[in-house]
Amino acid sequence: MISINFADSAPAVAKRLIGVVLLYRGVGGVIVETEAYDESEAASHAYRGATLRNAPLYGAPGGVYVYRAYGLHWCLNIVCREVGHAAGVLLRAIEPTTGIAVMRRRRGRYTLRDLCSGPGKIGQALAISDAVNGSSVLTPPFALSEPTARPPIVRATRIGISQARERRWRFGLRGTPFASRPF
Numbered sequence: 001m002i003s004i005n006f007a008d009s010a011p012a013v014a015k016r017l018i019g020v021v022l023l024y025r026g027v028g029g030v031i032v033e034t035e036a037y038d039e040s041e042a043a044s045h046a047y048r049g050a051t052l053r054n055a056p057l058y059g060a061p062g063g064v065y066v067y068r069a070y071g072l073h074w075c076l077n078i079v080c081r082e083v084g085h086a087a088g089v090l091l092r093a094i095e096p097t098t099g100i101a102v103m104r105r106r107r108g109r110y111t112l113r114d115l116c117s118g119p120g121k122i123g124q125a126l127a128i129s130d131a132v133n134g135s136s137v138l139t140p141p142f143a144l145s146e147p148t149a150r151p152p153i154v155r156a157t158r159i160g161i162s163q164a165r166e167r168r169w170r171f172g173l174r175g176t177p178f179a180s181r182p183f
Contacts, residue, residue, distance in 0.1 A: 002144045006061030006080045010036035010087040013080040015171045017089060019151035023143040024126045027099030029116065030147075032176040033092035035158045036169040037077075039085060050086070056134045057086035064142075066123075066133040073120025074128045078137050092170070093117050095178040096125070118180040154183045 014036035022028045056065040063079035081087040094116040103115045103125040116122045152174035
C-alpha cells in the first residue's frame with residue numbers, strides 16, 4: 001500500500017515519488033527523477049484548457065497520463081491534485097532494478113545507466129503506450145512501493161521546455177548516476 005497523497009500539489013507529489021519503486025507488469029525500478037506540471041503554468045499540457053489529448057490530467061489523483069513526445073516516445077505521467085484540476089508529474093528517470101533483461105531487449109544493448117535515463121527511455125523500457133492512458137498507477141498492472149526511509153532529494157529547474165523554465169519543479173535522488181541529466 002502506498003501512502004502518497006496524490007491529491008496534493010504536483011511539486012509535493014513529484015518530490016515524494018523520489019525513491020518509490022514503480023513496476024509496470026513486473027518490470028521497473030526506483031524513481032530517481034521527476035518533474036511537476038500544473039494547469040496554471042505555460043509549460044503544462046493543460047495550460048490552454050481541456051482537450052481530448054490531455055483529458056486524463058483532469059481525472060482522479062493517481063491516474064495515468066501518457067503522451068507521445070516528438071511523435072516518437074511515450075512519456076508516463078501521474079495525475080495529482082483534485083479531479084477537475086489538471087496537474088501531473090512526469091517520470092524523467094528510473095534506476096532499473098526489476099526485469100532488467102526485458103528492458104534491455106526492449107531498448108537494445110544499453111548500459112544499465114542508459115536503460116531508463118529519460119522519459120522516452122522509460123516508456124520504451126517498460127513498454128508504456130497510450131493503451132494505459134487514463135488508467136491508474138494505484139492498480140495492476142502497476143505496482144508502487146515506498147522506500148523505508150526518505151531519500152536525500154535535490155531540486156532544479158525543469159528541462160526540455162521553452163516556457164515557465166524558472167520553476168524549480170524538477171526533483172531527483174541526490175547523487176544518482178541514473179538521472180536524465182546531472183543536477
